[in-house]
Amino acid sequence: MTKSQASIKLYVSTPHACPYLPAEEATTLIIDPELKVTDRLFTQLSQHGFRRSGDMIYRPHCAQCDACVSVRIPVDEFNASRSQRRNWRRNCDVQVVETAAEFNEQHFDLYLRYQRSRHPDSTMCDPDPEKYYKFLASDVADTRFFEMRVNGQLTGVAVADWFSDGLSAVYTFFDPAHASRGLGTFAILWQIQYAKQLSRPWVYLGYWIRDCRKMSYKTAFQPAEGFMNGAWVRLSKR
Numbered sequence: 001m002t003k004s005q006a007s008i009k010l011y012v013s014t015p016h017a018c019p020y021l022p023a024e025e026a027t028t029l030i031i032d033p034e035l036k037v038t039d040r041l042f043t044q045l046s047q048h049g050f051r052r053s054g055d056m057i058y059r060p061h062c063a064q065c066d067a068c069v070s071v072r073i074p075v076d077e078f079n080a081s082r083s084q085r086r087n088w089r090r091n092c093d094v095q096v097v098e099t100a101a102e103f104n105e106q107h108f109d110l111y112l113r114y115q116r117s118r119h120p121d122s123t124m125c126d127p128d129p130e131k132y133y134k135f136l137a138s139d140v141a142d143t144r145f146f147e148m149r150v151n152g153q154l155t156g157v158a159v160a161d162w163f164s165d166g167l168s169a170v171y172t173f174f175d176p177a178h179a180s181r182g183l184g185t186f187a188i189l190w191q192i193q194y195a196k197q198l199s200r201p202w203v204y205l206g207y208w209i210r211d212c213r214k215m216s217y218k219t220a221f222q223p224a225e226g227f228m229n230g231a232w233v234r235l236s237k238r
Contacts, residue, residue: 008031008035009031009032009035010029010030010031010032011029011030011032012028012029012030012061013027013028013030014027018062018065020067020068020212020215021065021209021212024062024064024065024067025062025064026060026062026065027060027061027062027063028058028059028060028061029058029060029061030056030057030058031045031050031056031057031058033055033056037057037140037141039142039163039164040164042057042140042141042161042163043163043164043165045057046165046168046204047165048227048230049070049227050070051070051168051204051206051207052138052140052161052168052170054134054137054138055134055138055139060207066228067209067210067211067212068207068208068209069207069208069209069226069227069235070204070208070226070227071204071205071206071207071208071218071219071224071225071227071235072166072202072203072205072224072227072232073192073202073203073205073221073223073224073225074201074202074223074225075166075193075195075196075200075201075202075203076196076201077223078192078196078221078222078223079222079223080189081220084185084189084220084221087181087182087185087186087189088186088189090181090182091181091186093150093151094148094149094150094181094183094186095148095149095150096146096147096148096149096158096190097146097147098144098146099145099146099147100145101136101137101143101144101145101159102137103129103133103137106154107145107147107154107157108129108132108133110154110156110157110173110174110175111132111173112127113175114173114174114175114176115173117176117179118176135171136159136170136171138161141161141162141163141168142161142162142163143159143160143161143162143170144159144160144161144162145158145159146158146159146160146187146191148174148183148186148187150178154175155174155175155178155181155183156172156174156175156178156183156187157172157173157174158172158187158190159171162200164200165200165201165202166195166200166201166202166203167191167194167195167200167202167203167204168203168204168206169187169188169191169203169204169205172184172187172188184217185217188203188205188221191203192221205218205221205224206218208226208235219235219236219237220237222237
């Protein structure tokens with residue numbers, strides 16, 4: 001890190017149950033919430049494995065476990081697999097439109113339908129619009145909402161943070177009635193293509209855990225890099 005980064009105040013959360021590995025206890029390293037975060041600083045933090053949830057910029061910091069690995073895709077080297085190419089063709093009728101990063105009732109209704117279908121027992125399945133918006137939007141990042149529409153109908157929304165060396169895929173949700181389209185995969189493929197068009201070299205996909213099945217899709221995008229032991233290294237498809 002640079003000298004300015006080295007002076008940033010960091011906080012460590014109290015231990016809590018790991019949401020991904022049931023037998024593990026987790027702690028989180030949190031950037032000072034009072035810190036003024038510039039685009040340049042957010043980029044540097046992302047390059048060191050940090051990401052955000054709402055306004056909180058964090059990185060896993062577990063004493064006995066290093067399973068959480070930040071993953072990014074080098075867009076100029078990305079080579080779509082056969083199934084990813086099929087997904088792209090299957091969704092050739094999807095129109096992607098950028099919208100303002102602000103509360104939208106139609107987006108929120110779609111988000112609730114998605115959560116009730118996919119994660120009915122999760123704390124994310126909460127009908128509180130303020131919690132929804134605070135989770136996706138942020139004052140510390142340049143956040144964009146991308147609508148996915150088919151024949152004019154809202155089918156999904158991809159939320160991404162933009163910074164100088166790429167973008168970070170924050171969250172994607174879609175209409176459960178269109179689950180067969182694979183819109184989660186399509187959203188990542190579209191963001192890779194869009195970042196390439198804008199000459200931004202990386203798409204960050206958040207954290208990946210080798211032994212967590214619901215995260216295995218992240219290393220299906222190849223080549224993929226993981227931030228391990230202070231450096232970015234290539235990850236094999238597992």
